[in-house]
Amino acid sequence: MKRIxxxxxxxxxxxxxxxxxxPILSAMGVExxxxxxxxxxxxTMFSGYTFRDLTEDLPxxxxxxxxxxxxxxxxxxxxxxxxxxxxxxxxxxxxxxxNALKLVDPVMADNGSLYAGFTPDFALxxxxxxxxxxxxxxxxxxxxxxLDRPYLAPGTYTEAQVADTLKRLCDLGAKxxxxxxxxFDPGKIGFMSYDRDTGETDAYFHSRVxxxxxxxxxxxxxxxxxxxxxxxxxxxxxxxxxxxxxxxIRITAADPDGIRYGVYFEALIPELLKKLGK
Ligand code: PXL
Numbered sequence: 001m002k003r004i005x006x007x008x009x010x011x012x013x014x015x016x017x018x019x020x021x022x023p024i025l026s027a028m029g030v031e032x033x034x035x036x037x038x039x040x041x042x043x044t045m046f047s048g049y050t051f052r053d054l055t056e057d058l059p060x061x062x063x064x065x066x067x068x069x070x071x072x073x074x075x076x077x078x079x080x081x082x083x084x085x086x087x088x089x090x091x092x093x094x095x096x097x098x099n100a101l102k103l104v105d106p107v108m109a110d111n112g113s114l115y116a117g118f119t120p121d122f123a124l125x126x127x128x129x130x131x132x133x134x135x136x137x138x139x140x141x142x143x144x145x146x147l148d149r150p151y152l153a154p155g156t157y158t159e160a161q162v163a164d165t166l167k168r169l170c171d172l173g174a175k176x177x178x179x180x181x182x183x184f185d186p187g188k189i190g191f192m193s194y195d196r197d198t199g200e201t202d203a204y205f206h207s208r209v210x211x212x213x214x215x216x217x218x219x220x221x222x223x224x225x226x227x228x229x230x231x232x233x234x235x236x237x238x239x240x241x242x243x244x245x246x247x248x249i250r251i252t253a254a255d256p257d258g259i260r261y262g263v264y265f266e267a268l269i270p271e272l273l274k275k276l277g278k
Contacts, residue, residue, distance in 0.1 A: 007080070023266070140179060163201060206243065213262060224240075
């Protein structure tokens, strides 16, 4: 069984980050070791949430794991709450990343704006962490902040502009960049990716559901990580993740509460496993 580390927060209510990564990856058959970066009472879409920072726990966890000689096949990072945490994650990459696939989902922004608590300065530090990853998975807003370039708003950009953004993202140092939330036709949305070594671009689109939910990026990145750990190609893993995420959004869209609580990813785990022949 593949064993991975995932480093992101626990939001006690409001499905996202560890509360989606752990069940999805475990169900896919990937041993998932969690490093919680913070405990929040809810994700930051609710107001009045508590936030307990766990930064100081990151170094001793790594010290213990290194002392025990644990080995990992991947390190997948999501929501990271401070610049100091970015530095500590780089330390995890140095200590456990030599033979591990490093995936960075630079969770910090969407729809043209940074999430509560993040600054443009943080984004530039996140860009450095992206430079040390094998695969990075920003949305178009995060890409703009990582590159300190104008946001490509829906309906305003061309395929050439997205291709250029992907190349610039790889210039940060990552081998492969995947841009999510790409749309050239109002009825369709999907991803485009670029592999620096092969120069290959890939793209995949499905029908857009008129609803936007927190946590969908985490679902997407978790399934991509799981697919890669199960030996699927990046293209296959991205398609699996895109279809699963879109299906989760579709079944949740009918329920207005889903917008606050997150998508019904649980209901579709059996379908996901069927597609994997499990
Ligand atoms: O889904 C990304 C995410 C993760 N963790 C926390 C969040 C968000 C998005 O807003 O607030 C705490």
